[in-house]
Amino acid sequence: MSTSTVDLQQDPHGHGDGGHGHDDPHHQHHFTNMEQQFDTSKIGMWLFLATEVLLFGGLFVGFGLMQARFPQQFKEAHEHLQRPLGALNTVVLLISSWTMVMGVLSARTNQRKKLVVYLLLTIFCACIFLGVKYFEYSHKYEEGLLPGHYYSHHGDKIPTVDGANGYATFFSFYFMMTGLHGIHILVGIILLAWIAVRGNRGEFNSNYYTPVDLVGLYWHLVDLIWIYLFPLYYLIT
Amino acid sequence: MAQALTHTDPHLGDRPRPAKNYLNATTGIWSWMTTVDHKRIGVMYLVAVTSAFFLGGMFALLIRLTLLTPSHKLFGKVLIDADTYNRVFTLHGAIMVFLFIIPSVPGSLANFVLPLMLGAKDVAFPRLNLASFYLWCGGAMLAVLSMIFGAVDTGWTFYTPYSTTTQNAVGLMTMAVFTLGFSSIFTGLNFIATTHKLRAPGMGWFDMPLFVWGTYATAIIQVLATPVLGITMVLLALERVFNIGIFDPKIGGDPVLFQHFFWFYSHPAVYIMIVPGMAIISEIIPTFSRKTIFGYKAIAYSSVALALLGFLVWGHHMFVAGQSELATVVFSALTFLVAIPSGVKLFNWLATMYKGNISLETPMLYGISFILLFAIGGLTGIFLGALSTDVHLTDTYFVVAHFHYVMMGGTVIAFIGGVHYWWPKITGRMYSEKWGRIACALVFIGFNMTFLTQFFLGSKGMPRRYYNYLDQYQPLHAFSTFGSWVLGMGLLITAAYLLASLRKPMDAPDNPWGGTTMEWLTSSPPIEHNFEEQPVLEHEPYDYRPKVKKHA
Amino acid sequence: MSEHTLNPKAEAATYLKTLISLLILTAITVAASYVNFGAMNVVVALTIATIKATLVALFFMHLLHDKPVNGLIACAGFLFLGLFLMFTLLDFDSRENPQPFNLHPQVAAPPPAAAPATTPAPAPEHH
Numbered sequence: 001m002s003t004s005t006v007d008l009q010q011d012p013h014g015h016g017d018g019g020h021g022h023d024d025p026h027h028q029h030h031f032t033n034m035e036q037q038f039d040t041s042k043i044g045m046w047l048f049l050a051t052e053v054l055l056f057g058g059l060f061v062g063f064g065l066m067q068a069r070f071p072q073q074f075k076e077a078h079e080h081l082q083r084p085l086g087a088l089n090t091v092v093l094l095i096s097s098w099t100m101v102m103g104v105l106s107a108r109t110n111q112r113k114k115l116v117v118y119l120l121l122t123i124f125c126a127c128i129f130l131g132v133k134y135f136e137y138s139h140k141y142e143e144g145l146l147p148g149h150y151y152s153h154h155g156d157k158i159p160t161v162d163g164a165n166g167y168a169t170f171f172s173f174y175f176m177m178t179g180l181h182g183i184h185i186l187v188g189i190i191l192l193a194w195i196a197v198r199g200n201r202g203e204f205n206s207n208y209y210t211p212v213d214l215v216g217l218y219w220h221l222v223d224l225i226w227i228y229l230f231p232l233y234y235l236i237t
Numbered sequence: 238m239a240q241a242l243t244h245t246d247p248h249l250g251d252r253p254r255p256a257k258n259y260l261n262a263t264t265g266i267w268s269w270m271t272t273v274d275h276k277r278i279g280v281m282y283l284v285a286v287t288s289a290f291f292l293g294g295m296f297a298l299l300i301r302l303t304l305l306t307p308s309h310k311l312f313g314k315v316l317i318d319a320d321t322y323n324r325v326f327t328l329h330g331a332i333m334v335f336l337f338i339i340p341s342v343p344g345s346l347a348n349f350v351l352p353l354m355l356g357a358k359d360v361a362f363p364r365l366n367l368a369s370f371y372l373w374c375g376g377a378m379l380a381v382l383s384m385i386f387g388a389v390d391t392g393w394t395f396y397t398p399y400s401t402t403t404q405n406a407v408g409l410m411t412m413a414v415f416t417l418g419f420s421s422i423f424t425g426l427n428f429i430a431t432t433h434k435l436r437a438p439g440m441g442w443f444d445m446p447l448f449v450w451g452t453y454a455t456a457i458i459q460v461l462a463t464p465v466l467g468i469t470m471v472l473l474a475l476e477r478v479f480n481i482g483i484f485d486p487k488i489g490g491d492p493v494l495f496q497h498f499f500w501f502y503s504h505p506a507v508y509i510m511i512v513p514g515m516a517i518i519s520e521i522i523p524t525f526s527r528k529t530i531f532g533y534k535a536i537a538y539s540s541v542a543l544a545l546l547g548f549l550v551w552g553h554h555m556f557v558a559g560q561s562e563l564a565t566v567v568f569s570a571l572t573f574l575v576a577i578p579s580g581v582k583l584f585n586w587l588a589t590m591y592k593g594n595i596s597l598e599t600p601m602l603y604g605i606s607f608i609l610l611f612a613i614g615g616l617t618g619i620f621l622g623a624l625s626t627d628v629h630l631t632d633t634y635f636v637v638a639h640f641h642y643v644m645m646g647g648t649v650i651a652f653i654g655g656v657h658y659w660w661p662k663i664t665g666r667m668y669s670e671k672w673g674r675i676a677c678a679l680v681f682i683g684f685n686m687t688f689l690t691q692f693f694l695g696s697k698g699m700p701r702r703y704y705n706y707l708d709q710y711q712p713l714h715a716f717s718t719f720g721s722w723v724l725g726m727g728l729l730i731t732a733a734y735l736l737a738s739l740r741k742p743m744d745a746p747d748n749p750w751g752g753t754t755m756e757w758l759t760s761s762p763p764i765e766h767n768f769e770e771q772p773v774l775e776h777e778p779y780d781y782r783p784k785v786k787k788h789a
Numbered sequence: 790m791s792e793h794t795l796n797p798k799a800e801a802a803t804y805l806k807t808l809i810s811l812l813i814l815t816a817i818t819v820a821a822s823y824v825n826f827g828a829m830n831v832v833v834a835l836t837i838a839t840i841k842a843t844l845v846a847l848f849f850m851h852l853l854h855d856k857p858v859n860g861l862i863a864c865a866g867f868l869f870l871g872l873f874l875m876f877t878l879l880d881f882d883s884r885e886n887p888q889p890f891n892l893h894p895q896v897a898a899p900p901p902a903a904a905p906a907t908t909p910a911p912a913p914e915h916h
Contacts, residue, residue, distance in 0.1 A: 029766075030358035030435070039856065040361045040434040046859045047426045050866030051464040057870035058468035058498060062483055064874065065494060065881055087819050091812060098808040101849045102801065109797050148479030165482060166489065172481035176471075206795075220850045227841045231834035235822035433858060461869045497877045548872060552880065564880035 045214045063173045070166025077170035086234035096125030097223045104216045107209035119196040147172035262765040273363035279349030289336035296329035301721040319704040323390035330393030342513035347452045353756035356437025356772040361430035369423040376417035383409035397484035397495040401476045411470040418463045425459025439774035446754045451516020454540035458505045466502035500551035508547040514651030523779045525601035526593025530779045532585035539578035546575040572622035599673030603654025610646025635695025641688045665743035665762040672734040679727030686720025807848040
């Protein structure tokens with residue numbers, strides 16, 4: 001019989017505090033202590049992030065294969081994307097990741113005001129990102145660079161043959177992937193605002209900052225996806 | 238240290254039945270709709286998936302009735318036309334796969350039993366558990382809406398380019414599947430976290446019941462594979478709306494790409510279906526052989542191996558679809574590899590039974606049926622994995638027979654066996670053993686009548702999903718249809734006596750079968766918080782050496 | 790609840806250093822995109838992206854000091870995505886006719902009427 005366990009709880013009754021505070025209002029009854037609860041929440045969040053990797057990953061795979069199918073049309077379509085804007089968005093998101101992790105650190109060190117400031121900065125960066133995206137999208141709309149059968153751009157070098165339009169496919173993927181990413185940013189903003197409100201109320205401290213940590217992990221994933229989106233769409237020719 | 242009741246405790250079964258259990262601890266429909274108790278959620282899932290099973294089953298009976306004669310007539314009138322027939326088999330498949338089989342064991346039995354087996358009070362994320370259930374309900378409603386608004390006739394596999402261009406309610410069905418996918422993902426997520434963090438004191442990874450190992454392996458697949466189904470449905474929906482150009486060859490897309498996307502999930506999905514079934518059998522066999530399981534580690538590792546290897550073989554659904562020869566050969570070789578872990582389990586179960594003290598109660602009858610039927614189903618999969626035979630057998634009734642043997646002869650049989658095994662724990666009542674055995678015999682005979690026949694139909698060339706067929710196939714079709722009536726009868730009787738048992742008083746003992754896993758330490762039905770005191774594991778899994786009192 | 794002893798100043802310094810590295814790598818990848826490495830373009834860009842992603846995961850997401858199971862889950866996600874991509878590419882790269890017939894030939898000038906007799910009726914122009 002194995003005596004080495006991953007989590008040998010010393011207190012099977014679940015009333016001990018393990019040094020983390022009796023009757024913590026956030027303590028859920030089926031966990032033995034707050035540490036177990038926190039660790040479990042983290043595993044749950046990482047599992048969710050893995051599903052997001054596979055969700056977006058499917059789109060990456062589709063994009064890659066369509067690029068192999070329409071190499072010249074994709075190459076030409078790339079040129080409609082403005083590199084400086086993409087780079088700006090990359091920088092903005094990286095900074096927002098930094099403000100986010102500084103926010104988590106502030107929560108862990110009981111610095112309520114700093115936590116709120118960093119969270120607001122993160123939201124601010126996110127809004128800049130969305131603003132730039134809006135600017136990019138409206139430019140695409142004006143040029144007729146739209147997905148699928150809404151594509152109406154003139155002046156493409158390679159004519160469509162029997163309905164096969166690599167340009168339209170490129171922009172379908174562009175809008176799908178940046179759109180799905182944008183939706184994730186929006187959801188992120190809502191989550192960040194919620195955490196900021198709770199943080200302002202003083203709900204987080206060195207003993208309990210799980211929601212901040214988990215939202216942080218989500219936010220970093222959103223950044224991670226953009227780290228791959230940016231070169232694929234804006235940089236590779 | 239906790240005053241834990243171990244399975245050797247002589248007072249086991251002597252304690253008084255608690256007045257309040259999880260069923261009556263709180264009352265009113267709102268308490269059920271807002272419950273975060275995994276046991277209640279498991280019961281709701283059980284009712285939900287069983288309803289889906291009966292709906293899908295009715296479509297199945299309609300299919301068989303239509304194919305009774307080549308003229309499709311019943312009492313002189315054509316039963317359904319070809320277009321309707323296409324919808325019927327599509328809905329049969331979609332409902333059975335997405336609304337019944339995939340959520341069945343994880344949502345109902347595993348939800349109920351897993352925390353109990355781990356000695357935990359609940360799953361890791363109880364509210365997420367409830368959310369999973371509501372997502373199932375949402376997906377079910379979308380599927381029903383799809384049926385109302387013209388239904389779908391693409392086959393449950395939604396192959397392009399037909400699915401991207403047809404006018405039917407494909408959009409609603411893709412939304413349903415997307416929603417159901419997330420229900421499955423969250424369940425898997427929950428179970429992985431629960432298994433990692435909520436085990437009882439003294440329970441290491443290799444002290445866990447094999448049902449937990451099976452559920453854990455399934456959960457890995459649910460988390461990693463299902464998102465790709467999600468994005469596939471999104472791409473399909475967007476292709477229909479925007480003509481993206483990814484799957485439709487008319488606009489430069491590749492329909493085989495859709496199949497890659499679809500089967501990357503759907504092959505691992507069949508392991509989501511079978512691994513929990515095998516996990517149930519791994520519980521039933523040692524209990525009713527009163528013998529320690531043979532090859533505990535082999536079975537545990539084989540569950541995980543199935544989960545992982547299952548991701549590498551999806552191309553075997555596409556041998557004749559236009560895949561490259563190289564990919565075809567690679568996938569075929571890997572398919573042979575993935576058969577090995579299943580074989581490992583079969584031999585270990587048989588070795589467990591050998592020289593065991595076997596008692597043939599209904600769960601064991603289903604367990605033995607599983608071994609026989611899954612063996613047939615699995616072996617016929619090998620025929621299909623070999624390229625030279627697959628070219629002839631693909632898209633014939635041989636394939637239909639194969640997957641019904643593994644999914645129904647496998648998972649459904651195991652599911653019914655598990656429902657019987659844990660019935661006393663869930664409901665506090667014993668079902669009628671006499672009727673259990675009668676129904677099991679009817680199900681077994683009816684199943685084989687229906688589906689063994691279809692191997693012959695297929696190898697003689699009868700294509701699947703065909704409305705019309707040559708007269709020479711009629712005798713076999715007719716026999717298969719008669720079998721479906723016997724099978725249906727057996728299943729109806731099962732539902733009837735199980736429901737009837739609910740009218741009896743709650744008098745089931747804590748441990749009617751003499752099981753050694755932790756769920757038998759608590760009352761039947763359990764109290765709301767599962768255990769009065771935190772149980773501590775003090776023996777090896779499936780340890781039948783001390784005398785375990787079995788209550789009549 | 791911290792996995793290791795909390796030293797806020799050191800941690801803040803680590804985060805800042807990570808951010809600066811990420812910004813530098815971004816500048817590098819943008820600069821590199823103006824240089825034509827030929828077939829290696831994709832490799833260069835994705836390699837830099839992966840380095841950036843690893844930095845975010847290890848430091849911003851705390852994987853370096855976290856319990857191993859979380860890193861394992863993260864790796865599993867990418868690994869299975871890689872399997873999906875790899876096997877699908879295996880199919881596509883080894884096809885004899887990678888392009889559907891209605892895309893041949895892909896040149897700037899429209900091809901002469903050499904399409905096979907089985908070409909379906911052309912779809913209406915998109916614009």
